Amino acid sequence: MFANFLNQIYKVDDIFFLIVGISVVILAFITIAMIFFLIKFNRKKNPVAKDIEGNLLLEIIWIVVPTILVIIMFYYGWAGFRAMRNPPEDAMPVKVTARMWSWSFTYENGLKSNELNVPLNKPVKLIITSEDVLHSLFIPVFRVKEDAVPGMETYLWFLPDSLGKYDLFCTEYCGTGHHAMISKVNVMSPEEFYQWYEKKGEAEDIKAKDALILMEENGCLGCHTTDGAVEVGPSFKGLFGHVTVVITNGKERVVTVDEEYLKKSMLEPDADVVKGFDAIMPSQKDVLTDDEIQTIIDYIKDLND
């Protein structure tokens, strides 16, 4: 199994270089032949048109050689594709949810994370979906990429075969915050991984979630900062008690940010849109519980102190 995978990951690069190599050789051959014929059959040298008879041997060569080349490229491409579409039985399943504009990873024990933590040398199967628009998950170092499609599950698998932190991107333009859809794959030693996996699992049971983790997991921090910097949406810092102009049903009005306003902004983000910002926030209805909303509101209040 392991050997299979190594074959596969190196195959991606090997097939790539094989196809590029064949293409370069063909390009060079065609260019040289073209220049050669331009000179050889130049009009000055051949004032009278001549009928050139066919050449059976040449014709056989130019049919057989390209056919073999195409079959070689197809075979390696197909073998690599088969390996990539067939996750090993013992692969660790992790559900991936993409949304504007963050990733969240859910493990078998219910544990959630906004970075993909995986143990070394254990195949991982990612089951991918999207809550809103098309996104695409891309982990360049493991040579895997798969679309995240709303209402549908797609998958990919890879073998994390070296320790370290690697980039994970959204590679399909999905709106204003697309650039913020960056996460990490942390390949840990199995001991370190299971320590994290089991400890966080217990915390998950008692639902003791810190506001920051909650906001990170639900993508709030993809657009809102906690330090006053304005990004896609208003910053949370200094927000509570602030008097602000909002657009309600196309009309401007002035509101004071209080608990009720914050809650409404999470559940019906399009109802009162802060002037100067686009109405692009997804509703957190059915996403955040009342308790979670309260935790976040308390956090935003505390940010003023």
Ligand SMILES: [Cu+2]
């Ligand atoms: Cu995206």
